[in-house]
Amino acid sequence: DAGVIQSPRHEVTEMGQEVTLRCKPISGHDYLFWYRQTMMRGLELLIYFNNNVPIDDSGMPEDRFSAKMPNASFSTLKIQPSEPRDSAVYFCASSFTGVQPQHFGDGTRLSIL
Amino acid sequence: DQQVKQNSPSLSVQEGRISILNCDYTNSMFDYFLWYKKYPAEGPTFLISISSIKDKNEDGRFTVFLNKSAKHLSLHIVPSQPGDSAVYFCAASERNNNDMRFGAGTRLTVKP
Numbered sequence: 001d002a003g004v005i006q007s008p009r010h011e012v013t014e015m016g017q018e019v020t021l022r023c024k025p026i027s028g029h030d031y032l033f034w035y036r037q038t039m040m041r042g043l044e045l046l047i048y049f050n051n052n053v054p055i056d057d058s059g060m061p062e063d064r065f066s067a068k069m070p071n072a073s074f075s076t077l078k079i080q081p082s083e084p085r086d087s088a089v090y091f092c093a094s095s096f097t098g099v100q101p102q103h104f105g106d107g108t109r110l111s112i113l
Numbered sequence: 114d115q116q117v118k119q120n121s122p123s124l125s126v127q128e129g130r131i132s133i134l135n136c137d138y139t140n141s142m143f144d145y146f147l148w149y150k151k152y153p154a155e156g157p158t159f160l161i162s163i164s165s166i167k168d169k170n171e172d173g174r175f176t177v178f179l180n181k182s183a184k185h186l187s188l189h190i191v192p193s194q195p196g197d198s199a200v201y202f203c204a205a206s207e208r209n210n211n212d213m214r215f216g217a218g219t220r221l222t223v224k225p
Contacts (some may be wrong), residue, residue, distance in 0.1 A: 004156070031211065043157075043202065045216040056212065093157050101147055102213070105157030 002026070004091050004105035012111045018080040023092030024073055033102055034067055034077050035091040045093070049075065076091045081111045116140045117205050119216035126223050132190040134219050136203030139184065143205040148177060148188045151200045151218070160201075161188070164208075170190075193223045 005024040013019055025032045033048040047057040052069045060067070064083070069075040079086055089109050093102035118137045134148075136201045144165035149157035163170040163177045163186070170177050176189045190197055203216040 033211070042217045045212055059212075093146050093156070101149075101159035101162060103159070104149075106154065108154045 001048045002013050004092055004094050004103055006090075006105035006108050008108060009106065010109045012113065013082060014113050015083055016081045017112075018078065019082045019086075019110060019112075021077040021090050021092075021110070023075045023077070023105060025075070025092070025094030026103055027073065029094035029096050029103070031097065031102075032069060033093040033095075034075070034095065035104075036047075037089045037091060037107070044092045046077070086110065087112050115217075116143075117203055117214045117216040119201075119203055119219050121219050122217070123220040123222070126193045126221065128195055128223055128225050129192045132188075132193045132197065132221055132223065134188040134190075134201050134203075134221065136186050136188075136216055137184060138186075138205050138214075140205070140214075141184070142207050144181045145206050146177070146179060146186050146206050147213075148175075148205060149202040149215075151196075151202060157202055190221075193221075195223045195225050197221060198223050 007022045030051050034046040035043050036046055037043045046059045047067045048055055049069045065079055067077045089107045091104050091107045093104040095102045116139050147162040148160040150160045151157045161172050161175050161177050162218050168179050179186045200218045200220050202218045204213050207215040
């Protein structure tokens, strides 16, 4: 059974460019989470969806960040414009219910130059 | 604010011995606790969890202990194996809240 699939695995781009990260959750999972991992702040929740609806986006750092879930099998996290301080590993996770555990993808390592 | 703390960034243990990883939390509303294991270039993988109504949960070589009065939990791995070498994250949440808070992680190295 396929796990959570994230793409791309690595992204290097210049400051000011738009960045789109993609996630395919595990089929049948109703919850989808986006996390960011940095050395300074560790692993922090950015936003999560339930049945494709954003429930809590209080962790989204700025208006430059946006996330969508157009259907049950796909979500995007977009940064526009990107800045060097956005460099981090971004993880997507999904769960069957709101009660954890969450299943994580292998992450996207983002570098903004 | 760091509501979940793992004060030991690293731990080294001999194969066959016990590994004990510790975690402290500050939010008394947390009632669900998890341990995740992470290998390099991979996402965290769920290992074991415990609800606040219990003080111990065991799964094979892994046991999690919860001390609610001390707001402390620990993960015991017995016996430790070289394949257990990874970063271990402690996480906590309220059952009705999906905002799971993670500790900074402890890097475990099990030496053959």
